[in-house]
Amino acid sequence: MTDPTPPSMSGEEMHALVERLYPLCRSITGDGLRRTLEIVGEHLPLTVTEVPTGTEVLDWNVPKEWNIRDAYVKDAAGRRVIDFRESNLHVVGYSVPVSGTYTLEELRPHLHTLPDQPDLVPYRTSYYAETWGFCLSRRVLDGLGEGPYEVLIDSTLADGSLTIAEHVVPGELADEVVVSCHVCHPSLANDNLAGVAVAVALARGLRRPRYTYRFLFMPGTIGAITWLALNRERVRLVAGGLTLACAGDPGALTYKRSRRGDAVIDRAVTYVLRDRPHEVLDFSPYGYDERQFCSPGFDLPFGSLTRTPYAQYPEYHTSGDNPGFVTPAAMADTLDALTQVVEVLEGNRTYLNLSPYGEPQLGRRGLYESLGGRSDTKQAQLAMLWVLNLSDGEHSLLDIARRSELPFAAVKGAALALLDAGLVKEKA
Amino acid sequence: MTDPTPPSMSGEEMHALVERLYPLCRSITGDGLRRTLEIVGEHLPLTVTEVPTGTEVLDWNVPKEWNIRDAYVKDAAGRRVIDFRESNLHVVGYSVPVSGTYTLEELRPHLHTLPDQPDLVPYRTSYYAETWGFCLSRRVLDGLGEGPYEVLIDSTLADGSLTIAEHVVPGELADEVVVSCHVCHPSLANDNLAGVAVAVALARGLRRPRYTYRFLFMPGTIGAITWLALNRERVRLVAGGLTLACAGDPGALTYKRSRRGDAVIDRAVTYVLRDRPHEVLDFSPYGYDERQFCSPGFDLPFGSLTRTPYAQYPEYHTSGDNPGFVTPAAMADTLDALTQVVEVLEGNRTYLNLSPYGEPQLGRRGLYESLGGRSDTKQAQLAMLWVLNLSDGEHSLLDIARRSELPFAAVKGAALALLDAGLVKEKA
Amino acid sequence: MTDPTPPSMSGEEMHALVERLYPLCRSITGDGLRRTLEIVGEHLPLTVTEVPTGTEVLDWNVPKEWNIRDAYVKDAAGRRVIDFRESNLHVVGYSVPVSGTYTLEELRPHLHTLPDQPDLVPYRTSYYAETWGFCLSRRVLDGLGEGPYEVLIDSTLADGSLTIAEHVVPGELADEVVVSCHVCHPSLANDNLAGVAVAVALARGLRRPRYTYRFLFMPGTIGAITWLALNRERVRLVAGGLTLACAGDPGALTYKRSRRGDAVIDRAVTYVLRDRPHEVLDFSPYGYDERQFCSPGFDLPFGSLTRTPYAQYPEYHTSGDNPGFVTPAAMADTLDALTQVVEVLEGNRTYLNLSPYGEPQLGRRGLYESLGGRSDTKQAQLAMLWVLNLSDGEHSLLDIARRSELPFAAVKGAALALLDAGLVKEKA
Incomplete structure (x- = not known):
């Protein structure tokens, strides 16, 4: 092609x-x-x-429409140990707003990791059950102390x-x-x-x-x-x-x-x-x-x-x-x-061979090389023979390309040449 | 299952x-x-x-009905060298009664062995041609002398x-x-x-x-x-x-x-x-x-x-x-x-999806886990999706199990859950 | 067979x-x-x-009808370096008559060889475009001097x-x-x-x-x-x-x-x-x-x-x-x-089983060996069972031979035996 x-x-x-x-x-x-x-x-x-x-x-x-402006889990030192601004994957999609102080133990049910891929943050959503959560790498989770943590999800879930x-x-x-x-x-x-x-x-x-x-x-x-x-x-x-x-x-x-x-x-x-x-x-x-x-x-x-x-x-x-x-x-x-x-x-079309009894004489129409006996046959000529043989109304050009294992462009080109020569017409 | x-x-x-x-x-x-x-x-x-x-x-x-009480080939010493009481395979099934004295040569046409399995006794019958015979191991046959032998088949073949x-x-x-x-x-x-x-x-x-x-x-x-x-x-x-x-x-x-x-x-x-x-x-x-x-x-x-x-x-x-x-x-x-x-x-049934335009919302019916984004999908949920998709009246649960390569029990369970939820009905 | x-x-x-x-x-x-x-x-x-x-x-x-009597390319010494009388492949089929003197350079467009098979002469024709040419081995072509050569094709292309x-x-x-x-x-x-x-x-x-x-x-x-x-x-x-x-x-x-x-x-x-x-x-x-x-x-x-x-x-x-x-x-x-x-x-025919409910009893018709229980089954008997089972009007003997993987002669023989026994008839 x-x-x-x-x-x-x-x-x-x-x-x-x-x-x-x-x-x-x-x-x-x-x-x-x-x-x-x-x-x-x-x-x-x-x-x-x-x-x-x-x-x-x-x-x-x-x-409801969900929007979010910020979200984090801050440690006692005020450091964002989980930070929406670093990656939006850190917040479970459609999390409801939350603001409060949590120990790690209290937070755990809201934390999602990938134990088998400890360096990666998972992607999680909860579109149809109102909840909230954070996603983080297993490695970061393993480094977290007992808390308490300041937790914020500044989101809205409202008509929109x-x-x-x-x-x-x-x-x-x-x-x-x-x-x-x-x-x-x-x-x-x-x-x-x-x-x-x-x-x-x-x-x-x-x-x-x-x-x-x-x-x-x-x-x-x-x-x-x-x-x-x-x-x-x-x-x-x-x-x-x-x-x-x-x-x-x-x-x-x-x-x-x-x-x-x-x-x-x-x-x-x-x-x-x-x-x-x-x-x-x-x-x-x-x-x-x-x-x-x-x-x-x-x-x-x-x-x-x-x-x-x-x-x-x-x-x-x-x-x-x-x-x-x-x-x-x-x-x-x-x-x-x-x-x-x-x-x-x-380019896919279905044509009808207008000269279906025997092969039409392609040579006198300039569609076939005149010197016979050569053992190689050109793709274009093969494509014309395939189009003529299968244009019985049951086979599209795509069908012909699939059956002949020829490039679609060759099959389409052959069909257009035959159309020009009046040997096929498009099926109504 | x-x-x-x-x-x-x-x-x-x-x-x-x-x-x-x-x-x-x-x-x-x-x-x-x-x-x-x-x-x-x-x-x-x-x-x-x-x-x-x-x-x-x-x-x-x-x-005719065939019954047999005893059968043997006894040597000159009165020893049963072939004995129905040892194994009923020794007598050709439907053997007609016989009683007489035979040399080994005369007996041979009535003796069946397995030359390639010399220790085994073959099983033979002759239901529809009235004849008689004994089956024995090749090894036993090879040990038999020329006879004469006393031969008995105490059978009856009579209306019954x-x-x-x-x-x-x-x-x-x-x-x-x-x-x-x-x-x-x-x-x-x-x-x-x-x-x-x-x-x-x-x-x-x-x-x-x-x-x-x-x-x-x-x-x-x-x-x-x-x-x-x-x-x-x-x-x-x-x-x-x-x-x-x-x-x-x-x-x-x-x-x-x-x-x-x-x-x-x-x-x-x-x-x-x-x-x-x-x-x-x-x-x-x-x-x-x-x-x-x-x-x-x-x-x-x-x-x-x-x-x-x-x-x-x-x-x-x-x-x-x-x-x-x-x-x-x-x-x-x-x-x-x-x-x-x-x-x-x-368990095989054919159901009709009553909500065939798009997937029905399984989540609000409690049929789907609420936390999206997880890369593993439970078999039960997959089974529900298959049942919904193929319950067009043309596919039975067995068809669905074969196509989905899921256990039949999972497919059937999914169908029953969907039936409970009013999402499918049994095809009339 | x-x-x-x-x-x-x-x-x-x-x-x-x-x-x-x-x-x-x-x-x-x-x-x-x-x-x-x-x-x-x-x-x-x-x-x-x-x-x-x-x-x-x-x-x-x-x-037009084509006939040819002689053709050659002669060198200055009068030697036929390409000679129709040696092999008719040397002339392009349907060559029009030609007679004249040509240098090798002038001849080249009319000479056909197989560069990849230098010892072989190709076969070429030009049925529907009036031209002429010679075919020769690449090795002979490589040995030709610049000429001039005397060229003759004594052919006729005329109504016939x-x-x-x-x-x-x-x-x-x-x-x-x-x-x-x-x-x-x-x-x-x-x-x-x-x-x-x-x-x-x-x-x-x-x-x-x-x-x-x-x-x-x-x-x-x-x-x-x-x-x-x-x-x-x-x-x-x-x-x-x-x-x-x-x-x-x-x-x-x-x-x-x-x-x-x-x-x-x-x-x-x-x-x-x-x-x-x-x-x-x-x-x-x-x-x-x-x-x-x-x-x-x-x-x-x-x-x-x-x-x-x-x-x-x-x-x-x-x-x-x-x-x-x-x-x-x-x-x-x-x-x-x-x-x-x-x-x-x-030998291909389609038969109808006239006793299609259960197998007909082949034994009483002499078509089945009487001694049961043998583990080998003769091809002829298998062929009869196949012919009986598939002679429902939908399967020819060839279909049965293909399906059973039995020799056609065995299947045909079985059908003729069943025909003789009145168990099948030829489908009208």
């Missing part, structure tokens, strides 16, 4: 966006999320929707709204290709600032596409639920979709199939990946927002593209998932694969 | 039953068969049916009846699960006293099941043919069946699929076996009475469960297949696998 | 036919092709059809006709099995004189077959197109077909499936090949005339049988593909496999 256009953003530019977004304290609602979308909006025009607390969305209700943002690239068709990124995790780079950055780059590279492309930047689960609730009719237009996450770690690309298992998006992505190290997983109802898009009532053709899947790398949901963990090269590779997926979706 | 109830019989108890039944001279008819069923009847109430000689059953007729026995455990449903054991082999332990003992134990362990369970103890081939002839209409109720044989040798469990290949019984047994050493074979029209149940006119969903399959162990159909060859542990393992198959069949 | 009849031609006789045909200068038209068919006609009565230049055949037109030949063995059925050999290559032995010789031997061995067998000897591509154009209705009768080529090299047999992929011909050939070293390839629209027979408008059940496939051996389309490259043993092996394919096609 040849792609003469350079990518809209380099790996380094995407990495710079990750670094810029990294310090913000995102959650499923609140100002950190809004600020993140503002920065994304500098690269990509976004339509932002605020959905008020309490709105019924499918089986759920939009939760949930924020979702969309960028649409209109196409010739109303049918949509959707890329969805969760954007609710605080200082975690691979999960999912890398996905956000790659999505931004992909969106910026689209030029007058055939399909309409919709990019969704939303909090995980409740964001997808809210968007689906607001778009129950529109989803009928979804021709294919991907959740994009963990897009920047050095591992191989991983595709998780849609619930349908063999939708066009499944065939397109697995076809593109066959030329690089990759893994393909069957659908399972756990992971990212494909859980919602592929719920049985919707059953949308949504797969999930990641590099190393969630929970399969030790840095997952810890302070180890920082900008140093994601690389420009990995993000550029993810973008390149997605660009090829788009090329396949855009 | 958790099973808090202890098995109804221990491996040792099953082995004791094998040892008690072992000396009886069973055949496809006769008093040895009746006495065997009496002893089984001490453990399990049986309905015994006697079908008279000559009765037309499908393409066959019930044969064929005996079949059934034990039924009534369930909520008229639909039946059938377990069939052939019980026509004389002193052979694995083939099939072990199968009989395991079937007895399985039957005794059933408590108010949903399906009706029918246990058949019948002579091979003609017994199954007779039962099918008497139950041509009833077999429509068979939801699944197994022939059970060779259930006590130390080899791995082996499942042979039904003729249909992917019936519920096939899916249940192969699912249960995946956690232990096992082998799965495709259907073939040779083996045990699945040959009859799976004949094309009936085509019942009958598989066959054995440990090492027939003819695949050197002791098969020889005096080596004695109680020392079968072990309490192997029989307990077969019983355990069957118990799990029953649990799967009993 | 037992075949008591010796083959109609030995490997040596087939090889002698290859050697006799080898020197002729064949092309897609002309007297070399006609002379070839005359020699084939000495072994097999042929119906020869001449189709005039310009005739419209599907998307093509029959080309294209020649195709058929041999038909009428059968009980109008349905046809077709074997097609391209016969347009000049001095190339494996591609395809070996195929022609094996086809001749196969045809000569047929005796009162059930199917009608049609053997086609035609130029590649345009010959098949012409035959299809003349037989657009008849092709509905094709029950199965093979293109036969590269039938004499020492490599393993290779079967390329029809476009349909699982037609009876595909199942028959792959079944026969399972007992020998072989390879099976999926259909692709490149290769021999299966390209035409399997074009989507016709979609005939045509596979392709070769030994080493085209272009996969270094001698392919070079002077290395001479009679020394093909062996009597390889041709005899190809013939033997084809003979077995014919036996399968001829």
Whole structure:
């Protein structure tokens, strides 16, 4: 597959966006999320929707909005031994406000560590049970004396709204290709600032596409639920979709199939990946927002593209998932694969052979080399023979590329040459 | 899969039953068969049916009844060199009476040995051709002088009846699960006293099941043919069946699929076996009475469960297949696998997700842990997500367990929790 | 599979036919092709059809007829440094006449060599672009001085006709099995004189077959197109077909499936090949005339049988593909496999079990050994059980042989025994 256009953003530019977004304290609602979308909006025009607390969305209700200004655990000397300003991971997401003095013993039920990874701070949230807590490394916890400690969480949990943002690239068709990124995790780079950055780059590279492309930047689960609730009719237009996450770690690309298992998006992505190290997983109802898009009532053709899947790398949901963990090269590779997926979706057509009895004489139409007997056969000619043979109305160009194991660009080029020669027509 | 109830019989108890039944001279008819069923009847109430000689059953007729009191070959010194009282294998089953004096040369056409296993006595029958014979070890044959010998077979082959026995455990449903054991082999332990003992134990362990369970103890081939002839209409109720044989040798469990290949019984047994050493074979029209149940006119969903399959162990159909060859542990393992198959069949249901658009909010129903972000996910929660996602009316719990690779008990537990929460209902 | 009849031609006789045909200068038209068919006609009565230049055949037109008497490149000393009389490969097929004096520099665009195989002469044609050229070994080219050279090609390219030949063995059925050999290559032995010789031997061995067998000897591509154009209705009768080529090299047999992929011909050939070293390839629209027979408008059940496939051996389309490259043993092996394919096609039937409830009692019909209990089971009895079990109208004998992994002859023998016994009847 040849792609003469350079990518809209380099790996380094995407990495710079990750670094810029990294310090913000995102959650499923609140100002950190809004600020993140503002920065994304500098690269990509976004339509932002605020959905008020309490709105019924499918089986759920939009939760209260959470905001936080500061949080710490101070020792007797007034030193912040746990400090929100150092890393927003130190506070359990959606912690209710607290202010008081606690001994270590009293604090322990509110402290979360990773005993097996003693240098890392875990990521924890409690969206739907009102509680509070701090996350810290095991090593820091082991160094803490008995206290007492001054504890503050200066947060608010109140009526407000949930924020979702969309960028649409209109196409010739109303049918949509959707890329969805969760954007609710605080200082975690691979999960999912890398996905956000790659999505931004992909969106910026689209030029007058055939399909309409919709990019969704939303909090995980409740964001997808809210968007689906607001778009129950529109989803009928979804021709294919991907959740994009963990897009920047050095591992191989991983595709998780849609619930349908063999939708066009499944065939397109697995076809593109066959030329690089990759893994393909069957659908399972756990992971990212494909859980919602592929719920049985919707059953949308949504797969999930990641590099190393969630929970399969030790840095997952810890302070180890920082900008140093994601690389420009990995993000550029993810973008390149997605660009090829788009090329396949855009170029995929089904043609009908208008001269289906025997092979048409390609030579007199200038489509076949005249000197026979050579034992090597050019890819372009092979591609024409494949397109002619399988253009019976049952096989798309993607099907033909998969069956022939030829590059999609060669198959598409062959089809266009045959179209020019009047030997095929597009299937109605 | 958790099973808090202890098995109804221990491996040792099953082995004791094998040892008690072992000396009886069973055949496809006769008093040895009746006495065997009496002893089984001490453990399990049986309905015994006697079908008279000559009765037309499908393409066959019930044969004459065979009984034997004594048989021997005596040398000139009056010593029984071949003695029925030492082992009933020494006489070819269904031998007609004989009394006379024979030289070794005259006897030879009536003597059967195993040249490759010179210490073992073979098992031979001649049900449908009237003849007589003795079986002995090659080593004994090699030690015999020229004779003459006094030969006696004190048998009768006369009008009588064929005996079949059934034990039924009534369930909520008229639909039946059938377990069939052939019980026509004389002193052979694995083939099939072990199968009989395991079937007895399985039957005794059933408590108010949903399906009706029918246990058949019948002579091979003609017994199954007779039962099918008497139950041509009833077999429509068979939801699944197994022939059970060779259930006590130390080899791995082996499942042979039904003729249909992917019936519920096939899916249940192969699912249960995946956690232990096992082998799965495709259907073939040779083996045990699945040959009859799976004949094309009936085509019942009958598989066959054995440990090492027939003819695949050197002791098969020889005096080596004695109680020392079968072990309490192997029989307990077969019983355990069957118990799990029953649990799967009993618990298998198809549910409908009543909240199919997006995931329902499990947390507010107390079905989901409230603290998010942890990288380990509990099996119970995964099972709920699988049940919700696949409960579209097309997938049973067994299908879901197979697809998710979760324990059936976890999937069933998840479904019951969701049922309690009003999130699913049973499909009508 | 037992075949008591010796083959109609030995490997040596087939090889002698290859050697006799080898020197002729064949092309897609002309007297070399006609002379070839005359020699084939000495072994097999042929119906020869001449189709005039310009005739419209599907998307093509029959080309002008090409004939050549002599051709050379002479050096200043009058020595033929390239000489058609030494090998007809030296002239590009369909070269237009030329006569003149050329320096080496002027000649070079018309000279074809194989730089990687410097001792071999390539095979080249230019059927549909009017040009001329010579083929020679790289080593000879490297030894040529600057010239000038006297160049002659004494050819004619004029209105005439294209020649195709058929041999038909009428059968009980109008349905046809077709074997097609391209016969347009000049001095190339494996591609395809070996195929022609094996086809001749196969045809000569047929005796009162059930199917009608049609053997086609035609130029590649345009010959098949012409035959299809003349037989657009008849092709509905094709029950199965093979293109036969590269039938004499020492490599393993290779079967390329029809476009349909699982037609009876595909199942028959792959079944026969399972007992020998072989390879099976999926259909692709490149290769021999299966390209035409399997074009989507016709979609005939045509596979392709070769030994080493085209272009996969270094001698392919070079002077290395001479009679020394093909062996009597390889041709005899190809013939033997084809003979077995014919036996399968001829013997394949679908029967209905007339006693489908339970197994019928084979013993009283003399179809089953009377002494039970033996652990070995005869193939013939197994075959009867398989035929009875699968003769439900959905499975042919070939299906049963494939499923049971028994020899086709055993399955067929079992079916005939059951037919004699009135237990099965042929499906209408």
